[in-house]
Amino acid sequence: MGSKYISTSVIRRLPRYFRFLNSLKQTGMIRISSSELAERMGISASQIRQDLNCFGGFGQQGYGYNIEKLQAEIGKILGVDRGLKTVLIGAGNLGQTLAQSIEFEKRGFNIIGIFDKKEALFGEVLRGLPIRSADDLEDFCKENHVDAAILCIPFKEAAANIDSYVKTCGIRGFWNFSHYNINEKYPEVAVENVHFNDSLMTLCYRVINLDKKD
Amino acid sequence: MGSKYISTSVIRRLPRYFRFLNSLKQTGMIRISSSELAERMGISASQIRQDLNCFGGFGQQGYGYNIEKLQAEIGKILGVDRGLKTVLIGAGNLGQTLAQSIEFEKRGFNIIGIFDKKEALFGEVLRGLPIRSADDLEDFCKENHVDAAILCIPFKEAAANIDSYVKTCGIRGFWNFSHYNINEKYPEVAVENVHFNDSLMTLCYRVINLDKKD
DNA sequence: TAGATTGTTAATCGATTAACAATC
DNA sequence: TAGATTGTTAATCGATTAACAATC
Secondary structure (H helix, E strand, O other), X not given: OXXXXXXXXXXXXXXXXXXXXXXXXXXXXXXXXXXHHHHHHOOOHHHHHHHHOOOOOXXXXXXXXXXXXXXXXXXXXXXXXXXXXXXXXXXXXXHHHHHHHOOHHHHOXXXXXXXXXXXHHOOOEEXXXXXXXXXXXXXXXXXXXXXXXXXXXXXXXXXXXXXXXHHHOOOOEEEEOOOOOHHHXXXXXXXXXXXXXXXXXXXXXXXXXXXXXO | OOOOOOOHHHHHXXXXXXXXXXXXXXXXXXXXXHHHHHHHHOOOHHHHHHHHOOOOOOOEOOOEEEHHHHHHHHHHHHOOOOOEEEEEEOOOHHHHHHHHHOOHHHHOXXXXXXXXXXXXXXXXXXXXXXXXXXXXXXXXXXXXXXXXXXXXXXXXXXXXXXXXXXXXOOOOEEEEOOOOOHXXXXXXXXEEEOOHHHHHHHHHHHHHOHHHOO
């Protein structure tokens, strides 16, 4: 099953469909056509049908798509109920904020351990979990199968520990806030980089070039 | 000046060039060829030369590019020293974390005001600035020209106040963490959306489909 | 059945890569 | 001058859009 290669462009649109379908569902709507969904999302109906047909025929000719069913299908494709076993590495400002404000369970992740190297934090409870010493991470990963990590540590920390994370801990997915380029050394793991700085600079460019928009 | 339209793909790569050139500069290197930079960044030399030539000829045949000069040029294009006057709207968990951990001045932004609607926060100092009442935002924007806003508020708050931000306050750029789709109603302003959930779901998909990577 | 809308193939558009003449 | 590498044009590739036959 599921052997066809799907382009990054398509995959990146899936969460957006998921989000729109969710809000439509909440309004009580039952069905929607690709053209109406396209209208609402500001994209083309062709694109929607092409995207969905990468994964199968979820619609019905003459009718459209059942909103609830379609959302469920996309959720299944994305794996939102997989509960991937995940550790948070780095419980500083950002790590704490993410731990507290994101509904990981609804996005396919299950946080099972939180680690930091700062002694003062050990034992503090976040999201119902105690902050542990980063020194215990390898042991923890040997005892618990860990799928993914949220990396809220500085560049240098990431660079120094990536071998341990990938090779010793066996972690295969990284939500990476560290700016360290993990895929350069380990192209085989899944990495989702979040570059706040890049995002900000892009915004700056756009603001100062608003005149040439569209 | 600067009238040519530049595609989003190109713009999004500029901060990355900026970042790489910065680290090269710090190693003491003086010059680099497009092919060596390409090698290091994992992209093609053609792409680098194409991208740079959207903005002008920054290199020299037979020599390559001067690292410091090129970085300065890209910084100028991105506007990293523009110091856009910016307000932070929403000083909860996320807002506070961003305020404390991001070097806005180095990315073209200058935070001049912080606002929240939660009374308990008023007067608290963040980044050397007092948290003010969201009720005072409009007045503040009339007294101070404000270019951009960092929106760390919930969807509903954003939906309820966007008219004020754009029309009354005259804000033209948004670093948007609210999930509210600003461009749908105001296509004329610059928006950089940060969707943590989408990013997470993409990662989940990738982890569970690692077998079909590459 | 007639109308609507999908699934899918073909056409277009844009972005990336390759090639090479210009030139330092 | 010869060698290297850019700037830029042409070729390729992939993604988006358009079209339409299939079918509910």
